[in-house]
Amino acid sequence: MENVLMQVCREMHNLTKRQVAHKMxxxxxxxxxLETAKISMTREHGKALEAIYNIKFNYFIHASExxxxxxxxxxxIKxxxxxxxxxxxxxxxxxxxxxxxxQAKAS
Incomplete structure (x- = not known):
């Protein structure tokens, strides 16, 4: 499952995952x-993404939650x-x- 917000931001800025990781x-x-939601986003991750994309960090935290x-x-459900x-x-x-x-009783 993808963190769609992270993916869309990265793609809109024409950045690779490696480039974003480096910037973070x-x-x-x-x-x-993080982007595949295999680990939870921390406040530090959110702050780093905020600095890159100029989007409040709490949006990234909320998407992860x-x-x-x-x-x-x-x-x-499973x-x-x-x-x-x-x-x-x-x-x-x-x-x-x-x-x-x-059937046994009827016999």
Whole structure:
């Protein structure tokens, strides 16, 4: 998942990821992880981006937080789907048991 704000700003300024990392004073791999939201944005990262793009740092922080919220919600949804699948399997087993019991009583 991309930090779209970082990506759009970088592309609008015709900068490479390496160039932005250099301007921020961070290693290029760290910048890659920021833009792909693999690591959380710190206030220092946001301030460095503010200096580059003249956009308030809190916008960058907020964009990063939203990505983390989306990831959390996706994980919750995934867990709920797995639980629902398990419950459906249990219910199917229960229906089979009831059906077999009724057939046994009818015999």
């Amino acid at each position: 004073g961070i290693p290029t791999p760290e910048y890659y992880e 939203q990505i983390e919220e989306i990831r959390t919600l996706r994980e919750i 867990q709920q789907k797995e639980e629902l699948k398990r419950l459906n399997q249990l219910m199917e087993g229960g229906y089979e048991f009831i059906h077999q019991s009724k």
